Amino acid sequence: MNLKNQLELMIAKKVLLVGNFGVGKTSLIRRFVLNEFSEDYISTIGVRVSKKVVTYKNEAIKLMIWDVAGTNADEKIPKAYFLGASAAMFVFDVSREETYVTLEDNLKMVKELSGLEKITIVGNKKDLLSKEELEVVVDKVSLQIDLLTSAKEDENVEDAFMELTAQTLK
Amino acid sequence: MIPAKIENVFIQVTTDYTGVITNIIAGKFAINEFILQELIYDSCPFLEGTLDALSLNETFLLEGMVIFSDEKEFNVDIELFKHEKSIDVLIHNRTNVYKIVDKLNQNRNDIFFIKREIAEKNIELEKLRKIADKANEEKSRFLAMMSHEIRNPLNAILGYAEMISSEKLNTKVAKYTKTLASAGKNLKVIVDDILDLSRIEAGKLALVSEQISIKKIVKNCKNDFKHLKTNEDVALVFSTSKKIPKFVLGDAVRIHQILANLISNAIKFTNKGSVKTSVKVLSETETEIKLIFEVADTGRGMSKEQGLKIFEEYQQNELNDNRIHGGAGLGLAIVNRLVKAMHGKVYVKSKLHVGTSFFVEISFAKTSKIVTSFKQKVIKEKEVNLKGKNILVADDDVLNQTIVAHILKEEEVTTTIIYNGLEAFAKLKAATFDVVLLDINMPNMTGEELMQQKQDFSSLNANTPFLAVTANTAKEDVERYLALGFSGVISKPYTKADFIQKIKTVFK
Numbered sequence: 001m002n003l004k005n006q007l008e009l010m011i012a013k014k015v016l017l018v019g020n021f022g023v024g025k026t027s028l029i030r031r032f033v034l035n036e037f038s039e040d041y042i043s044t045i046g047v048r049v050s051k052k053v054v055t056y057k058n059e060a061i062k063l064m065i066w067d068v069a070g071t072n073a074d075e076k077i078p079k080a081y082f083l084g085a086s087a088a089m090f091v092f093d094v095s096r097e098e099t100y101v102t103l104e105d106n107l108k109m110v111k112e113l114s115g116l117e118k119i120t121i122v123g124n125k126k127d128l129l130s131k132e133e134l135e136v137v138v139d140k141v142s143l144q145i146d147l148l149t150s151a152k153e154d155e156n157v158e159d160a161f162m163e164l165t166a167q168t169l170k
Numbered sequence: 171m172i173p174a175k176i177e178n179v180f181i182q183v184t185t186d187y188t189g190v191i192t193n194i195i196a197g198k199f200a201i202n203e204f205i206l207q208e209l210i211y212d213s214c215p216f217l218e219g220t221l222d223a224l225s226l227n228e229t230f231l232l233e234g235m236v237i238f239s240d241e242k243e244f245n246v247d248i249e250l251f252k253h254e255k256s257i258d259v260l261i262h263n264r265t266n267v268y269k270i271v272d273k274l275n276q277n278r279n280d281i282f283f284i285k286r287e288i289a290e291k292n293i294e295l296e297k298l299r300k301i302a303d304k305a306n307e308e309k310s311r312f313l314a315m316m317s318h319e320i321r322n323p324l325n326a327i328l329g330y331a332e333m334i335s336s337e338k339l340n341t342k343v344a345k346y347t348k349t350l351a352s353a354g355k356n357l358k359v360i361v362d363d364i365l366d367l368s369r370i371e372a373g374k375l376a377l378v379s380e381q382i383s384i385k386k387i388v389k390n391c392k393n394d395f396k397h398l399k400t401n402e403d404v405a406l407v408f409s410t411s412k413k414i415p416k417f418v419l420g421d422a423v424r425i426h427q428i429l430a431n432l433i434s435n436a437i438k439f440t441n442k443g444s445v446k447t448s449v450k451v452l453s454e455t456e457t458e459i460k461l462i463f464e465v466a467d468t469g470r471g472m473s474k475e476q477g478l479k480i481f482e483e484y485q486q487n488e489l490n491d492n493r494i495h496g497g498a499g500l501g502l503a504i505v506n507r508l509v510k511a512m513h514g515k516v517y518v519k520s521k522l523h524v525g526t527s528f529f530v531e532i533s534f535a536k537t538s539k540i541v542t543s544f545k546q547k548v549i550k551e552k553e554v555n556l557k558g559k560n561i562l563v564a565d566d567d568v569l570n571q572t573i574v575a576h577i578l579k580e581e582e583v584t585t586t587i588i589y590n591g592l593e594a595f596a597k598l599k600a601a602t603f604d605v606v607l608l609d610i611n612m613p614n615m616t617g618e619e620l621m622q623q624k625q626d627f628s629s630l631n632a633n634t635p636f637l638a639v640t641a642n643t644a645k646e647d648v649e650r651y652l653a654l655g656f657s658g659v660i661s662k663p664y665t666k667a668d669f670i671q672k673i674k675t676v677f678k
């Protein structure tokens with residue numbers, strides 16, 4: 001069997017990244033898939049889907065990563081996007097309070113739309129805050145944050161997607 | 171414009187359940203990306219994982235998905251329909267719509283980020299404003315307090331100087347007293363300046379708009395400065411244009427203050443030559459007249475840089491100017507603010523070692539009424555004599571008491587002096603007085619507290635006028651005193667003439 005066919009037969013898992021504008025969803029995906037980062041903010045229009053094969057517990061899994069265009073609190077993500085999704089990551093920006101003050105409500109909404117039980121919560125741009133400031137943010141956020149990441153400095157990005165992958169298999 | 175062919179903006183294909191394209195039914199949009207017997211996932215990665223999850227016999231819509239074709243990105247809407255053995259895939263290309271959406275989105279993002287920055291800056295500004303407000307409040311409180319604290323001893327200094335100078339003195343002592351008095355007066359000017367400036371800053375300075383005569387104001391300045399002038403080598407020249415109307419609407423006190431400040435500033439810096447004050451008409455409309463006031467001296471002049479800074483607070487050009495010329499350097503700052511408050515303009519032209527000219531341009535409304543020749547009834551001041559009047563004075567400050575006692579003795583008044591509010595209260599219950607002079611800040615019972623209980627001594631002093639003797643002369647203070655039932659306020663520091671005059675007014 002050639003490589004292409006192998007890839008095609010591999011199990012594909014659909015995962016979504018959601019969260020406000022500018023929190024770094026696209027950047028996290030770029031870092032994870034292409035190992036690139038750019039300071040420019042190029043607003044994502046429409047849904048872009050990236051593929052990456054990961055190995056989790058000795059099993060190769062093809063992640064179909066949906067970068068859902070920036071949404072904000074009063075904009076609903078179309079339910080159709082979640083069809084067949086195995087996991088979702090909610091990304092917020094640790095340096096912008098408005099991206100996490102309504103975290104609880106946003107998460108509830110995502111859970112309702114996706115039917116998923118657990119959503120991976122990621123606080124991005126940790127490079128912008130000091131350790132102390134990060135602690136303050138962690139305290140402010142009422143829910144358990146799974147990972148604090150920096151797409152810019154490539155910190156915990158891999159781990160965040162691994163956590164997401166783990167969710168797809170549950 | 172050629173309308174796009176309909177077939178170029180959509181494509182409809184059929185796949186099996188594993189995503190292999192089995193048929194291309196219609197349309198040509200991105201046709202090269204859709205190859206029979208190949209997986210549709212290469213061109214439509216979003217269908218991977220989605221196709222499996224579709225429900226049977228239901229239309230499913232995915233909006234705003236991204237597709238690549240010929241190196242270009244397209245935003246498309248996808249309609250899916252799952253049959254028993256196949257899946258219909260309809261793709262509409264809506265690039266144009268999305269181009270606009272794209273732009274809107276970008277704009278929205280820009281606005282979003284700008285908004286965020288503004289919000290952050292606003293929070294910062296709000297914090298800074300609060301700090302500044304607090305500091306300003308502190309400053310005002312401090313100034314009010316200090317001016318009060320300074321005015322009281324100043325009153326004593328001026329009062330005693332006046333008292334001493336009315337005695338028979340040898341020439342040496344007379345000269346010393348004169349110096350003492352003049353230093354005291356200078357200090358008073360500074361204190362008043364500081365208060366004025368802080369009042370203007372706090373927006374508490376209300377300009378009045380009444381019928382005023384510019385010529386008269388200039389004349390008054392002339393008299394003031396003639397009287398004060400000490401340097402024979404400097405000629406004081408005053409002139410007003412004939413075209414200036416008899417009356418305009420304005421604030422005489424503040425115009426006078428502007429001119430007086432400019433003139434005294436000019437005198438300070440001129441050793442020889444002249445200080446010329448002139449007023450001319452700059453322009454005129456039916457309702458308004460713009461005047462230009464010029465104060466020109468032949469003093470040491472200043473550089474351009476100095477000229478730019480001259481209206482700032484505490485600004486005197488040479489380090490030791492304060493020592494040589496006195497004053498806190500507030501005069502021009504006050505001029506600047508007063509002129510601004512009058513919506514006018516002030517500027518300076520100067521040449522080093524030649525001289526300086528200050529210009530003030532102010533527009534005045536013309537008085538609409540022509541003042542008819544009816545003679546303003548001059549209320550001839552009925553000569554009031556204080557002789558034999560029974561006056562109660564309450565003041566806790568011994569220095570002040572002595573001054574008051576001295577002044578009143580010369581008027582042959584029967585004076586009762588007591589040291590605090592409680593004593594005053596007792597006296598007022600026991601006897602009737604013609605006038606009561608109350609200090610405000612007294613121990614035991616303040617002047618204000620005493621007034622609040624005036625019904626308790628109304629049997630003997632129901633119609634007795636009360637005068638507040640105080641250094642608290644802010645508008646709101648005076649209003650409060652009048653509301654409490656005081657007939658007037660004698661402000662500290664006062665001159666003997668002021669003092670007597672004020673008391674006499676209550677007998678008119």
Ligand SMILES: Nc1nc2c(ncn2[C@@H]2O[C@H](COP(=O)(O)OP(=O)(O)O)[C@@H](O)[C@H]2O)c(=O)[nH]1
Pocket residue numbers: 019020021022023024025026027028038039040041042043044070124125126127128149150151152153
């Ligand atoms: N300092 C820093 N900036 C980041 C990080 N991640 C993303 N950004 C920047 O944040 C902006 C928005 O990122 P983007 O990925 O487009 O956000 P999205 O709207 O959630 O997709 C861009 O200017 C990125 O360069 C990070 O970890 N640290």
Ligand SMILES: [Mg+2]
Pocket residue numbers: 022025026027042043044067069070
């Ligand atoms: Mg994005």
